[in-house]
Amino acid sequence: MSLTIDVALLPPNALIDTGVFIRFLGHQPNESITPLCKAFCDAMIDNQRPLYVAAPTIAEVTRYTGNRLPRTRGLVVVPFDDRAAELLGLNMPMAKIHETSSASGLSRTYLKYDAMIAACALRAKAMALVALDGDHTTMAGAIGIKVTRPELYEKKQLLLPGTT
């Protein structure tokens, strides 16, 4: 399969989860999914479609003091502010998070981060939350956010007749 993005499939804007964000910026270069994460983000930027990053993702990624957070077009940090908190509380109460934790075996702390990221997607009215973790499908999907993987936007080459 060719690793190019079908621009026609790109959402008008998208919030990328931590997994896509770090691969876009150069982490895990040898993973098979990394080129696609980069290609998706590059295509969004090159086609002037805003990419959103949740503030909790910035918190997850930051290890120590470095450069100031960039203020650039194309990549926008979405705050987890009072509005995001209200949206989260109304749409994904803690009881639901605990339920998901019990069912999936994932820690509540981990899921709370995902929930906050989903709330940021809601806050930003993101048309898609592009994620690698399946948990987002449960969490964000439950509050009406379209959750997709980068593969969805890959341009699919048609096979030649007679080939498999």
Add this chain to the structure above:
Amino acid sequence: MAWTTRFTPQRSSRDRSKVCYIHPVAREELTLDRRVVLELDGPGVFPETVDAALVLELAAAFFALVQGNAVEDAAPIALRGIEILDKCVAIAVPVDAIELVLPYTEAARLQLIGEQEPPRGLTTIAERGRSALRRLPEDHTAKIITGTWTRALSLPKPRDVQPLDSILSIRAVPLRIGGINPLARFRSEFEPEPFTLSVTESLARKLGPYLYKEVDIEAKVGRSADGTIERGRLEEFEPVEGGDPRPAWRAWFESVGGNEWEPHRH
């Protein structure tokens, strides 16, 4: 008989121009007194009995602000000499060109009452003067007299300001900036409706070049029951860089140790 004339003070680099009207006076009486006067009036206000520390603190702040504003504009004004006038309590400083100093006395007045940002380095002095104003007894009045121009020196009545609820930190586009009490109107993808924030004059001037351009703002806001911003105050902003965002973000990611990230799912 009476006539009025209008002074348009020199436009300063801080664009604090104000149009000041001389009160109607008979022509034969219209001699411009060459003094800037801070006058305190009220029952029992005399030089022999007035609260010296309070008056001197107010006067020191006022004249320091006049001089400071003039220095910032490189205006050739030096406040030298002092007179205590036999007029309630009035402290006067002679000046050579009263029309030159007029805009600076008005600026100092506005800075004392908190309606204009003072020049850099004079914030504390302005605050001390404002504190002295607050401590004036209720039946005392203060005024500034510059030649034949007079203005009351009194703190504005507190508005019915509701507390601000939360801190907002979002990307927005300024649509309109200005007003006597400066306001800035914004729209943002993150808010359903455009919203208006109060802003200091200096922040308004900094924001001006970014009209209709994206900026990242930090504000304290209060919301209505439907969640829209109904009031607020801009605290600061940062311009958004154009061009390719990727180099800056990759550099940031490396600088904060992003490459050391590891998932912790359990």
